[in-house]
Amino acid sequence: MSAINAALRPLFDLLLAPFRGMPAIVGVTLFSLIFGVVALWLVKLTSNPEKVDAAKRKVAAGLLEIRLFNDNLGIIFKAVGSILRHQAAYVGHLLVPFVLMVLLFLPLIAQLQFHWGYQGLQEGDSVLFKVVLQDDWQTRTGSDGADGVPRPSLELELPDGLSLASPPVWSPSEHEMAWQMRADAAGQHEVGVRLGDATHVKKIGVTDRVERLSPERLEAGFTNQLLFPAEPSLGADSAIEKIGLRYPERDVWFFFWRTHWIIVFLVLSILFALILRGPMGVTI
């Protein structure tokens, strides 16, 4: 997964570069169109249109049966059974393209979430920056906690454009060190987090443009990389579990409706698929 993400990150940075200065809805609309077309193409490639059509007709026939014989309970029950059976068959005929879509689109949608799902920090913003350590961080770092409460020797290397607004708070029960950090200047900044000999880099975006923003950099793991692909994972033997901050969530305007981009994306993808199924000769 790490290798796939390593390839997808620059690819999506490139694909979305033209939309950086535009409202997020522009990119969302275009990508919905592309996803709708690709979805139709997948259906066309991997499903049997005759069987899909037959199942649909059987469902329609069942509905008609209920309408025509609504005074006959026996026929209604039979019709409902037929509808459910053929509905299941319909889903079954489209299962392959559906699974393919999920496998293909999930990593792609995960990439898009980190472009459109968050707003960058603004100059002057203050944000909590935290580093969470593994449960066995003492073993991994060789810290013995001899001077009382165990406390890691975590240090931050801050670039120009970011500064600390508070000293760190160490929470032993959470294995977490937290700082209040201030965004002083715009840019894609890299903060160095040094623990012992190892230094990990965390990216922080101070920007009002649509750019890749990563709220968390996580320990290695398939799920972590699948769901949080915006930055490479921390090393497998790192004493750090995650490094993170909280970006404000971004909503997009869809006519008079302000909502999460993924909802607009799904609505538009379905809409485009419904419009284009005829011209593309796809049966769904």
Next chain:
Amino acid sequence: MTGRNPIRTTRRATAALALCTLLLAPAGAAAADKRVVVLGFDGMDYTFARQMMAAGEMPNFERLIERGAAQPLGTSVPPLSPVAWSTFITGMDPSGHGIFDFIHRDPETLFPYLSTSEPEDVGRSVTLGKYQFALSGGGYRLLRQGTPFWEVLEERGVKTTVIRMPANFPVSGSASRELSGMGTPDILGGYGTFSFYSSDIFLEERSLAGGEVRPLDLWNGVAEGTLYGPDNPMLVKRTKLTSDFTLYVDDRQDVAKLVIGDTEQVLRAGEWTEWIDVEFEVMPPLFGFVPLMPNLTGMARFYLRQVRPEVELYASPINFDPYRGDLPISTPDEFAADLAEITGRFYTQGMPEDTQALKGNILTPAEFLEQAQIAGSEVEQQYLPVLERYDDGLLFYYFGNLDLVSHMMWHSMDDGHPAFTEEKWGAHRGVVKELYRTADRIVGQTLDAIDDDTTLIVMSDHGFASWRRTFSVNAWLRENGYLTVKNPDKKKLSILGDVDWSRTRAYGIGLNGLYINVRGREGKGIVHPTEKDALIEEIREKLLAEIDPVTGEPSITKVYATATDFDPGPYLAVGPDLVIGYAKGTRGESDSALGEINADVYTDNLTDWGADHGMDHETVPGVLFSNRPLKQQANSLKDLAGAILAEFEIDGFPVVAAGSQ
């Protein structure tokens, strides 16, 4: 079919109305073109302002009155903010607008309540197990009566913007844009209740006036506390809504991480947060994740007072969020959110400066000033954007910071005040002057922004005086045989539960109010209505003869019988029978205002609330400054709205309801 066609008749009537409107339009248009800006500085004292001006410390006020006017402005009786602003709004005295004090009482139960607004009862509800679902009601009702002057302007085509007008919650809805002010409650429904948390195990959990002291469970550097909201309206058996928070305290430095809901913030000791959402779960979600009811959400500012030796955290009263529109605080509904969009979220409670936290020794004077500075800045920061968006008509903008900070800081200029110590107050001698300089800066910004044709009026509702001596009216009534208690040996006595009403002829509620225990009006009244006037006269004479044993001076210089000295308005019955005008320097006891019966009639005022204006109204006039002589003279608050309307060539104010006078 014979007779008139109703549709055609309606069309003809509409056409006739349109014609009338066109004919009348020129007069309306002339009024609409006029611009009048009114700045209301609550509590600005005429004498002090003139002294500051004479010393050259308020140059913009000098600039303002260069070609204009300056005069003391007579205040209301009693000179309390809700009364005074209601008088200004309606052009009537309390008998016309129904606000006689901060506190009124239910004559049947004598239970005190806030005078300007009240929560409406929830109507019908459906009960399902331990839950209940209200089908109607549950809002707030404005108790101030009468027609606000901006309504008259709007009816004549003049656009009005009325920002933070006191005694205007819920908002009237008749201005083009308005935001409610003093009288707007916090989430608990009162004027504001702070919470103070401490990990000190010996600190007693208790209620203070305007606040709660609560424990903070500290273990291994993790402190846990609970914020309390209002009663859960969904439960048949009322229980408080709660929201938990956690503080992670660093073991080496004076810093902690506050976690509440989704918000996490690192705070240094002595640091304030921005506004933080506080969510109360009204009903647990189905299966743990399907929401059934929206949570009740407010917002609070937190102040990490200290980390060592004990962790201490102050939480402001939980305010309604201007973005959410849960309360009728603005017209149009989205105006509060628009303001928040421009300058950030802000205190929506009417009196944000936390005087009670200082009075309760929760905040030091310096900490209180920091909090008041935050509250005052929010109001000031919103002013310029509002002024920039103001095109024509009336703009009224209220500043309450000067009043509430003066209450707590004025006596730092009074070395003879019984609560004054150089150690505590000496450093704050200049605070009140700074408030007046801030007002001067605001006037300067306004003068720079308006054109020569715009009338600028600067006014206040009352002045200020050092409050050295306290008079407890219920103790006086008891001492003079008008009020009898059931158990004289009991330490803390209140009219709610401790009074022998069969032998009590009068009682006090409110800062200046005195009521006769009238048969047929009060629940346990004994004074026959025919004896009431004679008793009023008897008490009035005795009160006016009162001499403070310490100062040797009269402690009361005016006593008004509302039935004869006030206008014969329709709401006389709401108020007290007598309104006491204390001599300058003396004020009614605060607890007595809520019905407490103190042991002593006279005491020194040793509280941090060291200055006031609830005295003889002639001793604490407000201010009236303008950049041009007003077309119509205004000697008192009662006349001022009429004078403002006269600037728009509109007369006929106040609007008196038919049959009311």
